[in-house]
Amino acid sequence: MTLTADSPSPAADHQSEELQVKTSSSAILRFVLLLVFSEVIVSQSIVKTLPGFPGDLPFKLETGYVAVGERDEVQLFYYFVESERNPTDDPLMLWLAGGPGCSALRAFFYEIGPFTFNYENSGGNQPTMELNPYSWTKIANIIFIDQPVGTGFSYANTSEAYLSSDTISATQTYEFLRKWLVDHPKFLNNPLYICGISYIGMVVPIIVEEIYNGNEAGNEPQMNIKGYMLGNPLTDKNRDVNSRIQYAHRVTLLSDELYKSTKANCHGEYVDVDPNNGLCTSDLQDVEKCIEKINLPQILEPLCDTSHVNLSLLRWDRSSLEENSMDPLWSLPLLPEPGCRDFIYNYATMWANDRAVQKALHIREGTITEWLHCNHSIEYSFGRSATNAYTFNVPNTVGYHRNLTNKNCRALIFSGDLDMRVPHLATEKWIKSLNLTVESGWKPWFVNNQVAGYTVSYTHNDDYSLTYATVKGAGHTSPEHKPSECLAMVDRWFAHYPLW
Known part of the structure; x- marks a missing residue:
């Protein structure tokens, strides 16, 4: 058999067949992987x-x-x-x-x-x-x-x-x-x-x-x-917190004198403070007095007065509930307290703990005891390295x-x-x-x-x-x-x- 320049050699045919087999095998493997994934719950x-x-x-x-x-x-x-x-x-x-x-x-x-x-x-x-x-x-x-x-x-x-x-x-x-x-x-x-x-x-x-x-x-x-x-x-869990001092000064929550003194005495480090550095700890105490009543997530909004309302967890005896009813210890007022953003989050808490809501959302029965807006047992608290359930x-x-x-x-x-x-x-x-x-x-x-x-x-x-x-x-x-x-x-x- 005479081979022209454009004719594939037997070796080339064999390589082409191998390539097709490998390509086909790869496609089958991907398909099998997708099937395996689809079999999961x-x-x-x-x-x-x-x-x-x-x-x-x-x-x-x-x-x-x-x-x-x-x-x-x-x-x-x-x-x-x-x-x-x-x-x-x-x-x-x-x-x-x-x-x-x-x-x-x-x-x-x-x-x-x-x-x-x-x-x-x-x-x-x-x-x-x-x-x-x-x-x-x-x-x-x-x-x-x-x-x-x-x-x-x-x-x-x-x-x-x-x-x-x-x-x-x-x-x-x-x-x-x-x-x-x-x-x-x-x-x-x-x-x-x-x-x-x-x-x-x-x-x-x-x-x-x-x-x-x-x-x-x-x-x-x-x-x-x-x-x-x-x-x-x-x-950055250190630098982000450190920047609060500079920010507080920028928005006039701290005086020039206190900011400069704190920065100098603490050497720009306000999180991992040397407890033997008395000048730094003293300045930070003064800083705390200036900002302790400031609402950190939104500095222009007031801190909520929660003394008259239970804003922690909505708890009630579930054994007393009927299938599509709820009877909490307290009910929501007609309007939330003006300026109290924390209070309005309880609307979601009450809604999500309603059995009728959970049924509509197709929540699996018995998988949770109570829906929480935020699970504080795993929530990050600045300065804390870990909780029992979550490692930062x-x-x-x-x-x-x-x-x-x-x-x-x-x-x-x-x-x-x-x-x-x-x-x-x-x-x-x-x-x-x-x-x-x-x-x-x-x-x-x-x-x-x-x-x-x-x-x-x-x-x-x-x-x-x-x-x-x-x-x-x-x-x-x-x-x-x-x-x-x-x-x-x-x-x-x-x-x-x-x-x-």
């Missing part, structure tokens, strides 16, 4: 009505559990709301609440979700809801997840599985997302963003890096990750942010400028430490012809971009304080438009 239910809202829901709400962990012993609960605009093309957001241990319902009702409470009609023991005109579900598909385990309606099958940490939480959330996407393949092509507020700044960058690394390693399913978004994120094992995530600057990634970091819990000064400092290129310098951005805040944008290696924005007049949870401005901000950013 992923339960989901469509919720068409909810107690407290009249009629059918005007959007698609799904709730469910995804099993994660070495033996699928952790059951993470989620709420998924399809975009009200274009679910096929709009971004897919995974939203994680802070704490850790604060339920996804916090964001669902008070920050970016489709509902808010109608306080004028929520007296007695039946909170009523109304639509949130500034819900981010108008522009994005959002998964609200109760994480880590022990948060909201999430639970574990063993006591050992309730033990978690920053890194365990990140790993389990990544596993959750992989399994959820296998179960919802129509959203695999949607631009994916991992998002959250406050303490979740210690977890989100780890998750995002795991997603990029997993894609590069060939993990299935391949995720269409585009970036991440963080609001007032805790990033990541001191800072600046290194993860730096690693992501080498990926094809977008980041939006925003800070309410009235937050003293995680001051914007600290956030701006670690962003500058990334040594990015300034693409557009500091300038105001506007909503309804009013200054909504200030913004600066950065780039790195053509593939990475970071937009930083302050939200004027907002506290620790910016969408809660400035909903219309934050909706405009994220809508512009998703569309790759400048904020201004």
Whole structure:
């Protein structure tokens, strides 16, 4: 047989056949992996009505559990709301609440979700809801997840599985997302963003890096990750707290003399203080006197007077409840106390502990004894290294942010400028430490012809971009304080438009 220049050799035919077999085997392997993933416990239910809202829901709400962990012993609960605009093309957001241990319902009702409470009609023991005109579900598909385990309606099958940490939480959330996407393949092509507020700044960058690394390693399913978004994120557990002294001075809570003395005597370190440094401890005592009555999450809002109301946990004897009734020890007043933001969170507590609500949400009976707005047994307390159930094992995530600057990634970091819990000064400092290129310098951005805040944008290696924005007049949870401005901000950013 004569071979022409264009004719494949027998060896080439054999190599081609081997390549086809390998390709086919690889495809079969990926398919088998997807089948294995789909066999795990992923339960989901469509919720068409909810107690407290009249009629059918005007959007698609799904709730469910995804099993994660070495033996699928952790059951993470989620709420998924399809975009009200274009679910096929709009971004897919995974939203994680802070704490850790604060339920996804916090964001669902008070920050970016489709509902808010109608306080004028929520007296007695039946909170009523109304639509949130500034819900981010108008522009994005959002998964609200109760994480880590022990948060909201999430639970574990063993006591050992309730033990978690920053890194365990990140790993389990990544596993959750992989399994959820296998179960919802129509959203695999949607631009994916991992998002959250406050303490979740210690977890989100780890998750995002795991997603990029997993894609590069060939993990299935391949995720269409585009970036991440963080609001007032805790990033460095030491420096973020240290910045409170500087912030308090900036907003005139501390005098020039006290600030300069404290800075000099404490050498700029206000967290890990040498107990033998008497001048420093004395100055810090004076600082404490100046700020102890300041509401750290929003310095212009008053501290709640809780002396006349039990604002801790709503407790009642469940054995006395009938199937669709509740009889708490106290009922909600017709209107919340003016200026007391902590009080309004109890509307969610009363609503979520109603058996009729739990039945509508398809909560598994007997998995939790009481729904908590925030599980204080795992919540981070500045200066405390660990709790019995949760280990805060990541001191800072600046290194993860730096690693992501080498990926094809977008980041939006925003800070309410009235937050003293995680001051914007600290956030701006670690962003500058990334040594990015300034693409557009500091300038105001506007909503309804009013200054909504200030913004600066950065780039790195053509593939990475970071937009930083302050939200004027907002506290620790910016969408809660400035909903219309934050909706405009994220809508512009998703569309790759400048904020201004």
